[in-house]
Amino acid sequence: MSKKDRRKVLARIWGTPTSRDIDFIDEGNEIVVASSSKGIVAWWLQIFQAVYPNIKYLEKGDVIKLKPTVDVSVKLNKTTRLMRITGKGHWRWFVDNFEQLLDEGNNEAETLSTADSSENSVTRYLQLDKDDALVQDLLDQIPEGGGIMQNDYIMRLWKSLLDDWFGVGAIVYVVTPRIDSERLFQMMLLMLRNKGTGFGVTLVTPTKTTDGEKFAKVMDMTKRRLKEVKVLAPSGHQKRLVSDVKVQWALDSLTIVHEDFSTNFIAAYKDDEAEVLTTTAHFHKSHFHFNLKDNVCYNRLPTNDLKRNYLLPLNVTSNIF
Template identity: 65%
Template sequence: MSKKDRRRMLAQIWGTPTSHDIDLVDEGNQIVVFSNYRGIISWWMEIFKTFYPNIKCREKGDTIKIKPTVGVTIKLNKTTHLLKVSGKDHWPWFVDTFGALLDIGNGDAVELPGDGISISENSVTRFLQLDKDDEEVQDLLDRIPEGGGIMHHEFIMRLWKSLLDDWFGVGASVFVVTPRIDSERLFILMLLMIHNKGTGFNVTLMTPAKQDGERFDKIMEKTKRRIKEVKSAHDSKLVSEVKLEWVMLQLNVQHEDFSTNFIAAYKDGEGEVLTTTAHFHKAHFHHQQKDNVSYSRLSAHDLRKNYLLPLNIGNNVF
């Protein structure tokens, strides 16, 4: 199996909802699972004891050693918080079993008390500069005049980011439509997806294959390079290769030529749409630009009929 195929499989496993942020690294002869949650070792032990009621553990110094099955060895380090899976059969075991372990950790296993918050998740949140106030989105929407109005670029960017985060967070089907998107906005979109992993959202990006003489593929490659270069506050990668692979698996990119801008979402038969004259690009979000903004709620049927189908999207999402 190629490295790319292995990374894709790890990305699918990483996409399993978890109560604590984790990351996966394939080192060939072993898989390393990272987490900055301070209670992660106890969390793992609860999971293993639930999944393997008769499992035996050997503890020596800071290391807890577990052999869940023949050909597989798990080592938990109480100091580094690392979980390492090795052995001649570690890969098939990991692919077949680890997702089920995460399901237990998200449901049946006892969630541990304490203030151990994922540093990785906080790093993404800090980078996005997200306001955790539950009233943030509604406060921004209330500032839009009835029937729409002209708004400043900083407000539009803040609303764009907050609405997308809100929609991803409730597991909606989300649509990002623009004739121009730059690598910074694409980067933010990807981080918002990672930030809301596990909610069950779907996301479609509709944009022309060529924008101002630059192919979208080139913009995407530039974004990937940017993601790989950005460091967290702890000098580690903000987004790992596995997380980036997960984003690429989740992001549905479609190409069409048009000149309209909107973000929209639907869930449970209800739709929302934010339309604007602003392209999702630095030319509109960083240069004292002012653009028209309008927000409305509508049925999922009307969203599909009036906004998605005219652009040849939405045929198989309702």
Template identity: 70%
Template sequence: MSKKDRRRMMAQIWGTPTSHDIDMVDEGDQIVVFSNYRGIINWWLEIFKIYYPGIKCREKGDVIKIKPSTGVTIKLNKTTRLMKISGKDHWPWFVDTFGALLDIGNGDAVELPSDGKSVSENSVTRFLQLDKDDEEVQDLLDRIPEGGGIMHHEFIMRLWKSLLDDWFGVGASVYVVTPRIDSERLFLLMLLMIRNKGTGFQVTLMTPAKQDGERFDKTMEKTKRRLKEVKSAHDARLVSDVKLEWVLLTLNIMHENFSTNFIAAYKDGEGEILTTTAHFHKSHFHQEQKDNVNYSRISAHELRKNYLLPLNIGNNVF
């Protein structure tokens, strides 16, 4: 299996809903899984004991060694909080089993003592300058006049992030539609996806293949480079290769020529939509710009018929 295929497989496994944020690196001869949660090692041990009743754990110093299967060795370090998976059969075991272990951790395993969010998630949240606060989202929506109105660019940017975060957070089907999107907005969209991994959301970005004489592919490449370069407060990469791969697998990108802007979501038979004259671009979000904004709650049928189908977004939506 190629490195690219292995990375794609790891990204799919990382996308399994988990109650705690983890990350993983494929080093070829071993896979390293890490988390910044205090007590994560006890969490892993509980999972292994549920999945492998009667499994033996050998402890020496700070390292706990487990052999869950022939040709597979797992070492848990209580100090570094690292899990190292090695052995001649470690890759097939990881592919076949690790997702099931995460499922157990999300349901049956004992919860860890609460000590806040992981460093990784906090780093993303700090970068977004966004706190998940349902009341704040509603406060922003309440500021929009009935029937819509002209709003300042800073307000629109804040509402754009907050609504997307809210929709991702409840596992909605989300649609981002704009004739112009720059690397900054695409970068934020991807961070919002990572922040809400595990909720089961779906997301579609609809934008022309060519914008302002530049191909969208170039904007995507610029965004990917930025995701790889940005560091957290601890000087580690904000987004690992596995998380980036998961984003690229999850984000559904469609191309169509049009000149309208909206973000919309569907969940449990109800639809929401924010329409605006603002492009999702620095020319509208980083300058003294004012644009029309309107927010509506509509039926799933109206969202599909009046907004999605005219842009050829999925005949089988809903």
């Protein structure tokens, strides 16, 4: 199996809902499971003992060693909070069993999507707390029937609504004839922040804008940004904001539809209820990095009306019926 195929497998498993902030690093001869969560080692021990009732472990210094099968060794480090999975059968065991371990860890969790948010580097980077009142306060600023709003307000509302919709597991659509790498980067961070809620997201945008900007180039720039942005770790060292596995998960979780049009809106539905925010602002630096003013209108409507009046005219049909 190629490194990319292994990364896609790890990304799928990482997408399992978890009550702790974890990450995977594929070292070839071992899989490293990292976490900044306090008490993570005790959490893992509790999970292993529940899934493997007869398992025994050896503790030497800061390292705890377990053997879930004869050809797999698991080492937990109480100082670094790393789990190292090694042995001849480590890959097959991880693929076949790790989701079960994560599911077991969720059994006693009060919440999955927002747990550990105070320690999550993506959450800190976005500087966006889960606050339903904030979303409603922003919506309340839109005059009845819509109105003209400032660029910074539109950006805050755009991020807050997407975060809210991802957080409740809605089916989300981002429709714009122009999107830049910064907005796409932020959207993917919001996806990562809300992994495990069961949301779906589709970006509808042309393959090339009227001024010749190719979406493929925007996507390449976004991938580089995802891989290059670093944040300060609790240890005081710089670390990547988004790992390769998380980048892969975000890419695999985003559906892209190419159509030619000139409208802008974000929308979401769950069950029979839908919301749509329409605006004249492109989701692009040309609107958000300058002191521009644009029309904004927000509506709640039945899901069937959203599909019929907003999505079908753009030929977005393959994933809505």
